[in-house]
Amino acid sequence: MKEKLQKIRERAIAEIQNSDGLEKLGEVRNTILGKKGELTAVLKGMKDVPPEDRPKVGQWVNETREAIESILAEQTKKLEAEALRLRYEAEKIDVTMPAVKPAKGNLHPITQVRNQLTDIFASMGFEIYEGTEIETDYYNFTALNTPQDHPARDMQDTFYLSPEFLLRTQTSAGQIHVMEAKKPPIKIISPGKVFRSDDDATHSPMFTQMEGLVVDKGITLCDLKGMLDEFVKKIFGKNVTTRLRPSYFPFTEPSVEVDVSCFQCGGKGCKLCKGTGWIEVLGAGVVNNKVLEGCGVDTNEYSGFAFGIGIERIAMLKYGINNIKLLFESDLRVLNQIDD
Numbered sequence: 001m002k003e004k005l006q007k008i009r010e011r012a013i014a015e016i017q018n019s020d021g022l023e024k025l026g027e028v029r030n031t032i033l034g035k036k037g038e039l040t041a042v043l044k045g046m047k048d049v050p051p052e053d054r055p056k057v058g059q060w061v062n063e064t065r066e067a068i069e070s071i072l073a074e075q076t077k078k079l080e081a082e083a084l085r086l087r088y089e090a091e092k093i094d095v096t097m098p099a100v101k102p103a104k105g106n107l108h109p110i111t112q113v114r115n116q117l118t119d120i121f122a123s124m125g126f127e128i129y130e131g132t133e134i135e136t137d138y139y140n141f142t143a144l145n146t147p148q149d150h151p152a153r154d155m156q157d158t159f160y161l162s163p164e165f166l167l168r169t170q171t172s173a174g175q176i177h178v179m180e181a182k183k184p185p186i187k188i189i190s191p192g193k194v195f196r197s198d199d200d201a202t203h204s205p206m207f208t209q210m211e212g213l214v215v216d217k218g219i220t221l222c223d224l225k226g227m228l229d230e231f232v233k234k235i236f237g238k239n240v241t242t243r244l245r246p247s248y249f250p251f252t253e254p255s256v257e258v259d260v261s262c263f264q265c266g267g268k269g270c271k272l273c274k275g276t277g278w279i280e281v282l283g284a285g286v287v288n289n290k291v292l293e294g295c296g297v298d299t300n301e302y303s304g305f306a307f308g309i310g311i312e313r314i315a316m317l318k319y320g321i322n323n324i325k326l327l328f329e330s331d332l333r334v335l336n337q338i339d340d
């Protein structure tokens with residue numbers, strides 16, 4: 001019996017020491033100490049041992065069991081430590097490695113420029129009026145001193161929805177709504193989409209404008225010029241100045257095209273400004289008295305200026321985009337580069 005136990009013990013120890021994983025160790029424990037294990041079988045066979053030998057044999061069995069259990073515990077500890085070491089090794093982080101940049105979205109360039117312009121004008125005390133994209137012929141044209149047969153209607157190729165309704169061709173329609181709703185002083189900007197049947201490298205059938213309207217006592221072209229100078233410095237840089245050229249819009253008199261000195265070459269002449277040193281950025285003027293009167297504004301007391309900025313145009317200039325389509329194609333290779 002002693003020999004048998006000795007054999008069990010030796011084999012158990014060898015198997016335990018050869019176990020290379022906690023699972024394997026569990027199996028070994030089962031085959032020796034489990035319910036149907038070898039040592040358990042010996043215990044069950046105690047009834048066949050002569051009673052006088054039982055205490056002795058019992059002691060041997062216990063000793064064997066203790067010895068096996070202690071070596072099992074030792075091996076378990078060793079294997080657990082090894083498993084932990086391997087886990088640490090696998091999960092090791094090198095904190096000196098450059099971090100993986102999380103993918104980050106950014107606002108569309110049009111939205112970025114729109115927000116920048118809004119911030120600039122808000123800082124000058126302008127309020128925001130949001131008009132509607134579907135307008136009546138009256139607000140888009142007639143009230144802006146452009147009646148049905150007016151030649152200036154040809155300046156904008158219009159999408160008519162019906163003889164009365166159309167997709168607004170200009171945010172200027174908002175001027176009339178604001179003046180009808182509110183007495184001067186008025187100082188608003190109105191950003192939004194406008195629509196014209198126009199399509200080439202610098203024109204898209206849908207584009208974005210920002211209208212501005214100021215109506216108050218004693219407003220002149222000088223106020224417009226002063227405000228614009230301030231505005232272009234904030235958007236293109238502090239060395240940029242403006243130049244006004246005579247132009248024509250039915251709803252302003254006088255009307256001007258506003259150029260900025262080229263922010264790329266400083267006015268010397270380059271590709272961007274086509275060698276002229278100046279870049280056209282917006283249309284503006286003193287609000288035509290006919291428009292004010294049509295909205296019930298007393299022109300003996302009040303006058304105003306208005307301006308309309310093409311947001312795509314500003315975005316193209318600012319970010320060096322030469323085809324307006326790039327702003328509408330949703331190509332992430334382009335859009336990801338623009339994050340001001």
Ligand code: PHE
Pocket residue numbers: 169170171172211212249252283284285306307308309
């Ligand atoms: N509405 C004009 C356009 O779309 C721009 C403009 C606005 C001009 C306000 C003068 C005053 O071309």
